[in-house]
Amino acid sequence: MLIAWTIGLGLIFGSFLNVVIHRLPLDESLVWPGSRCPACRAPIRPWDNIPVLSFLILRGKCRACGATISWRYPFVEALTAALFFLTVTTFGPTLQAALLLVFLCGLVAVAFIDLDHQIIPNAVTLPGIPLGLLAGFLVGDPPLLDRLIGCLAGAGFLYLVLFYGSVLYGQEAMGEGDLNLIALVGAFLGWRAVILTVLIGCFSGSVVGLGLIVAGRLSRRQHMPFGPFLALGAVVALFWGDALIALYQRLLP
Ligand SMILES: [Zn+2]
Structure with a gap:
């Protein structure tokens, strides 16, 4: 029921x-x-x-x-x-589930708006960041400190990844919107999930991007939205993050 x-x-x-x-x-x-x-x-x-x-x-x-x-x-x-x-x-x-549903609705909106318009609207991400931190007070898992670190370090970490990406590909690979999105992910899911989100986002984005270039559907000069891949990464990190980390640790020698 x-x-x-x-x-x-x-x-x-x-x-x-x-x-x-x-x-x-x-x-x-x-x-x-x-x-x-x-x-x-x-x-x-x-x-x-x-x-x-x-x-x-x-x-x-x-x-x-x-x-x-x-x-x-x-x-x-x-x-x-x-x-x-x-x-x-x-x-x-639970209250935790209700707060996560708000977060996930935001992710869906951001992913498809970015796909259509190559923008990540601050109207979605910026109000979400304090709400995610407030959720740390209300439900405690992940704790507020993990969320704060995720918020600040996550945006900084992504900045570095994308800075080197733009050096490698010789073009701007990132917008302010991507940083706000990752800060939002950090505020709701904490810093561990942020690392996984960025890794999955970069990996899936590269695979799809290369596929589109090979298929002749995307030129190297064209901008590919990163938001949908970050959103995918955040969803995977939320539901299967622990399982992925456990699998990774088992595969280590
Ligand atoms: Zn009609």
Whole structure:
């Protein structure tokens, strides 16, 4: 029963995140007007706005004009629901889980806004940093000091990694937004998770970047957003970080 509620809530939050991802970078209101078809601007009726389900029933087309609706919308909804499910099954129905859900919603918004616009909005990351530190007071795990170190050292560490990256590749590989994002990860997950986040972010970003260059989809001059890979790294660090570190220690001679 709890699981069903969690997934339902995740779908609704995912639906709202779609609105945030679409409207926040355009400086539009998040609550007014209601959802419209991106092609014909026809208002979407409430019963056509059910997360994932409406997309399947309408076969990914607008009811008014028949324009194709991006699969990204149901994907973001399903992804958010999956993150809600993982959080509640891992941490139970606790205050810690609720705070992590806020963090994860922020990560989803940042990842897709960065993908679309190559910006990481401070409106998401900056308010999240004090909230993450406050969570250290409220739930204590990880402790406040770990979070503070993660926040400050994490941004500094990433700065070094990306500084050397920009020396190697001869271009600016980082924005202020990436540093704010890693500070946010530190504030919520502590410094151990920050190291893992940056490593996974750099590794997955390099693999995908090289793949796109080989496939001729990305030139070396083009900027590739780093936010989605950092967000992926933070999610892996949150749910599978301990398992990864244990595996790493077992593989050491
Ligand atoms: Zn339409």
